[in-house]
Amino acid sequence: MKNFWDKSQNDDDNERLNHSGFDICQKDSPPFKLKPPLHVTNRERRKQSMKGQSITVLRPGMVLMKGYISSADQVSIVKTCRELGIGDGGFYQPGYSCGRKLQLKMMCLGKNWDPESRMYTELRPFDNSKPLGIPEKLHDMVEKAIQDSNEFIRENVGGSNEGKVIPNMSPDICIAKFYTKSGTLGLHQDKDESEKSIKKGLPVVSFSIGEYAEFIYGETRAANEAEKVILESGDVLIFGGKSRLIYHGVTCILPDTAPASLIEATNLLPGRLNLTFKMF
Ligand code: SIN
Ligand code: MN
Numbered sequence: 001m002k003n004f005w006d007k008s009q010n011d012d013d014n015e016r017l018n019h020s021g022f023d024i025c026q027k028d029s030p031p032f033k034l035k036p037p038l039h040v041t042n043r044e045r046r047k048q049s050m051k052g053q054s055i056t057v058l059r060p061g062m063v064l065m066k067g068y069i070s071s072a073d074q075v076s077i078v079k080t081c082r083e084l085g086i087g088d089g090g091f092y093q094p095g096y097s098c099g100r101k102l103q104l105k106m107m108c109l110g111k112n113w114d115p116e117s118r119m120y121t122e123l124r125p126f127d128n129s130k131p132l133g134i135p136e137k138l139h140d141m142v143e144k145a146i147q148d149s150n151e152f153i154r155e156n157v158g159g160s161n162e163g164k165v166i167p168n169m170s171p172d173i174c175i176a177k178f179y180t181k182s183g184t185l186g187l188h189q190d191k192d193e194s195e196k197s198i199k200k201g202l203p204v205v206s207f208s209i210g211e212y213a214e215f216i217y218g219e220t221r222a223a224n225e226a227e228k229v230i231l232e233s234g235d236v237l238i239f240g241g242k243s244r245l246i247y248h249g250v251t252c253i254l255p256d257t258a259p260a261s262l263i264e265a266t267n268l269l270p271g272r273l274n275l276t277f278k279m280f
Helices: 009-019 038-049 071-085 136-156 195-199 260-266
Strands: 054-059 062-066 104-109 112-114 119-121 173-179 185-188 204-210 212-218 227-231 236-239 247-254 272-278
Touching: 054 136, 062 136, 071 104, 071 136, 071 173, 071 204, 071 260, 071 272, 136 204, 136 236, 136 272, 212 272
Parallel strands: none
Antiparallel strands: 054 062, 062 236, 104 173, 112 119, 173 272, 185 247, 204 236, 204 272, 212 227, 212 247
């Protein structure tokens, strides 16, 4: 029988994989994969060619950009998150000291955010791993989304722009969440960033990829008074300025709604990937 010191490099690799973060993709393609029916492929092509893009101001400081992330970028984001997520500092299932686990997997880039203490730290307390950096491409996409939303506001929203445009920011935090089919997130405010960041209304920028989510938001913690919106794969939601401290949450994930082409290109597991960017 081998003891610890007899372990080969292979054993080490296996151990690392077993103990490392959760993989958001299936490792192997299913043996028999049916092509999506023609009407599904055509619908996706139509969406793609129209870019399915539209921008709506939901309330001052809160902008929904439907279909903003191209299909190719959605694929590359899933692949990037997978690569980062299975290594050190990758996806894990957060839980509370009472033993309750959240129905989602999480990975922080830039800074670690601890859901129990609600504090940002340089290292992740339970394994001392250092969060990886935010890939430059994602960083640029966030800045571009803020610029595009402001361009839309300037051109389309009447009256003075005062209090309507969204402050620019350069994200140093990215929290990636992978919601399983039963994943939800209670109504909460994002208020653990610096006082300065919140006071300035530096926006929270959120990317949705995979299955759709029912997302609720409102002035108060009362879920029955909240507004509802569906976040689809490729949507970007921004809330900053006057909406920076809006209450928000995810009530459910809509099963089997992820674009077939995304699943085919990535083998993404059933669920929803959300990336939330902020500046501390
Ligand atoms: C969050 O508020 O942390 C994530 C929201 C989402 O998943 O859309
Ligand atoms: Mn939040």
